[in-house]
Amino acid sequence: MISIWLFIGFALLVNGALILAAGIYQVVNPPANPQVVLFNLHANLWWGAVLFVLGLFYCIHFRPSRTK
Amino acid sequence: MKPFLAVFATTTLVHLSAVDVAIVAFYFALVLAIGWYLKGRAHTGEDFFMAGREMTAWVAGLSFLSANLGALELMGWAGSAYQYGILATHWYWIGAIPAMLFLALVMMPFYYISKTHSVPGYLRLRFGEDSRVLSAVCFAFMTLLMSGVNMFAMAKVMQIVLGWNLNFSIWVSSLTVAIYVALGGLRSAIFNEVLQFFLIWAGALMIPVLGLYEAGGWGHLKVQITERFSAQYIHLWAGLGHFSANPMGINWVGIVFGLGAVISMGYWTTDFLVVQRILAAKDLRSAEMAPIIGAAFKMLVPIIVILPGLLGLAVLPERLTGEAQAVVTGGHSYNDVLPLMLARYCGPGLLGLGVTALIAGFMSGMAGNVSAFTTVWTYDIYRPLINKGASDSHYVSMGRWTTVIGVLISVGTAYLVMQFASIMDYVQALFSFFIAPLFGTVLLGMLWKRASKAGGFWGLLSGTLCSVSMWTWVKVDPTALRYVALSPDAKGLAQDMYQALWSFLVCVIVTIVVSVLTKPRADSELSGLVYGLTEVPAVGEVAFYHKPLFWAGLVTVVFFALNIIFW
Numbered sequence: 313m314i315s316i317w318l319f320i321g322f323a324l325l326v327n328g329a330l331i332l333a334a335g336i337y338q339v340v341n342p343p344a345n346p347q348v349v350l351f352n353l354h355a356n357l358w359w360g361a362v363l364f365v366l367g368l369f370y371c372i373h374f375r376p377s378r379t380k
Numbered sequence: 381m382k383p384f385l386a387v388f389a390t391t392t393l394v395h396l397s398a399v400d401v402a403i404v405a406f407y408f409a410l411v412l413a414i415g416w417y418l419k420g421r422a423h424t425g426e427d428f429f430m431a432g433r434e435m436t437a438w439v440a441g442l443s444f445l446s447a448n449l450g451a452l453e454l455m456g457w458a459g460s461a462y463q464y465g466i467l468a469t470h471w472y473w474i475g476a477i478p479a480m481l482f483l484a485l486v487m488m489p490f491y492y493i494s495k496t497h498s499v500p501g502y503l504r505l506r507f508g509e510d511s512r513v514l515s516a517v518c519f520a521f522m523t524l525l526m527s528g529v530n531m532f533a534m535a536k537v538m539q540i541v542l543g544w545n546l547n548f549s550i551w552v553s554s555l556t557v558a559i560y561v562a563l564g565g566l567r568s569a570i571f572n573e574v575l576q577f578f579l580i581w582a583g584a585l586m587i588p589v590l591g592l593y594e595a596g597g598w599g600h601l602k603v604q605i606t607e608r609f610s611a612q613y614i615h616l617w618a619g620l621g622h623f624s625a626n627p628m629g630i631n632w633v634g635i636v637f638g639l640g641a642v643i644s645m646g647y648w649t650t651d652f653l654v655v656q657r658i659l660a661a662k663d664l665r666s667a668e669m670a671p672i673i674g675a676a677f678k679m680l681v682p683i684i685v686i687l688p689g690l691l692g693l694a695v696l697p698e699r700l701t702g703e704a705q706a707v708v709t710g711g712h713s714y715n716d717v718l719p720l721m722l723a724r725y726c727g728p729g730l731l732g733l734g735v736t737a738l739i740a741g742f743m744s745g746m747a748g749n750v751s752a753f754t755t756v757w758t759y760d761i762y763r764p765l766i767n768k769g770a771s772d773s774h775y776v777s778m779g780r781w782t783t784v785i786g787v788l789i790s791v792g793t794a795y796l797v798m799q800f801a802s803i804m805d806y807v808q809a810l811f812s813f814f815i816a817p818l819f820g821t822v823l824l825g826m827l828w829k830r831a832s833k834a835g836g837f838w839g840l841l842s843g844t845l846c847s848v849s850m851w852t853w854v855k856v857d858p859t860a861l862r863y864v865a866l867s868p869d870a871k872g873l874a875q876d877m878y879q880a881l882w883s884f885l886v887c888v889i890v891t892i893v894v895s896v897l898t899k900p901r902a903d904s905e906l907s908g909l910v911y912g913l914t915e916v917p918a919v920g921e922v923a924f925y926h927k928p929l930f931w932a933g934l935v936t937v938v939f940f941a942l943n944i945i946f947w
Binding site for chain 2 (some may be wrong): 313314319320321322323324326327330331332333334335337338346347348349350351353355356359360363
């Protein structure tokens with residue numbers, strides 16, 4: 313059976329990738345009037361990256377061929 | 381990026397971009413995929429209702445916590461933190477940790493060794509069929525009503541926050557839960573709850589991180605709250621000497637004995653919604669470790685729930701008010717603090733994950749309700765009262781249908797609440813009627829072998845009636861609160877605490893008196909059910925760090941340290 317942690321890794325990986333992509337888009341095309349406070353910290357960029365890396369680690373560590 | 385769903389509403393708290401919608405859609409697709417994948421592993425009753433009793437301590441523990449971490453819990457307690465300050469943390473620390481550790485070390489061996497399918501099932505083994513039926517019917521009825529009320533409340537939140545149509549929110553979320561629970565049973569519910577646990581943290585953690593950065597750290601946050609409001613908002617215990625010395629209108633007796641010793645004990649040790657997750661553990665050690673793991677993470681939950689409320693006190697320019705006043709003034713209420721903070725800090729992507737966290741919280745709570753209802757209905761009502769001798773596959777089929785029907789009844793309740801809003805208050809109050817006396821009955825059943833069948837039944841019934849009577853009394857005459865809570869300065873939350881305390885005491889006293897006057901059960905019948913007559917298997921010769929007692933001790937030390945630090 314596929315490990316539950318693989319599903320979690322996949323969720324973090326995909327969400328991380330989407331958030332990271334949104335963060336990169338905003339760095340390249342910064343909005344004229346940012347809607348959020350502390351926009352300059354680019355939280356979606358680094359938090360997206362953290363989730364992506366964590367998800368990637370889970371996906372590799374709990375891949376079916378390794379947990380069988 | 382252009383707001384994607386703003387077309388649905390004229391005034392909403394946040395607007396989702398395309399990437400946010402993609403994140404929400406991905407979440408729905410993933411939970412359905414998990415349910416589909418697990419459908420092939422739910423053939424027998426043990427598979428469908430008990431997840432095969434093969435969950436590890438980590439999975440059972442996170443699921444145990446996640447089933448309680450609903451969206452209304454997140455938003456409601458963030459709102460309470462804004463309204464009452466750090467006092468709201470009591471519901472996460474003294475209102476949870478001692479009870480979870482008590483469940484792990486004292487009660488779990490009896491639940492697990494008796495191999496019961498449910499808490500009402502334990503009552504049957506210990507006190508007979510009458511107590512089981514009383515408890516099962518109350519639980520099943522209330523679980524569905526609560527599920528419907530939560531569904532309506534969540535749809536309302538989605539309407540206010542995102543501008544989503546009420547019908548859309550109700551049907552999409554409820555049908556998704558119905559599909560994945562009906563397909564994979566408890567295993568599917570548990571898998572999704574663990575996933576939801578991670579998503580809730582991933583989606584909500586940015587608020588306290590960025591909020592503390594903006595406020596200048598914890599020290600500056602306390603100074604700002606004291607200057608804008610009062611120092612009462614930043615102390616856990618210092619203001620609990622008297623009802624009038626804190627924003628909550630409660631004293632330490634209510635918190636320690638009402639909340640810590642009765643309400644939380646009742647909820648965390650006898651509410652089948654959460655206990656069911658632990659019963660699915662693969663062995664006794666895992667079943668004991670699971671609530672301890674849950675307790676360790678429960679201590680951290682104030683970071684994503686209470687801290688945003690406190691940050692709202694410091695950084696939000698407007699003053700939030702009660703629901704009624706917010707409607708009149710057109711401003712925001714306390715309960716809006718979490719979405720307001722989400723909108724304040726979270727841009728595209730993060731906002732979608734934050735909204736997903738709220739939806740995940742709602743769905744994990746609903747799946748918990750539905751799977752617990754399905755088990756209690758099938759094993760504690762349908763099998764003993766309606767169809768005794770059917771095959772295992774028949775009961776699994778009944779479980780699948782009950783899941784769908786249970787969700788439909790919840791949807792019906794949600795629409796009923798939509799028409800008659802006052803039902804919501806009644807249903808929420810009704811649920812609290814059963815918890816405290818049930819804890820008294822189960823506790824005496826496990827720890828006192830002299831407790832008789834009649835004692836258990838009459839104690840449970842009289843405790844419940846006592847709770848109902850006090851609630852009705854205060855409803856009819858609000859000044860009666862001074863008698864229930866023993867102070868003219870008592871406020872609403874104090875009523876819940878003292879009502880639970882009195883109903884627990886009535887239950888215990890009646891159980892003892894009736895038991896002494898009636899015939900006890902033979903010791904041989906109570907083996908595996910009662911302390912002193914049950915041989916608990918030893919953990920064996922394992923390193924100290926593998927023993928539940930060690931980790932429970934560590935959690936206890938941290939628990940006391942936190943209470944002292946934030947005194």
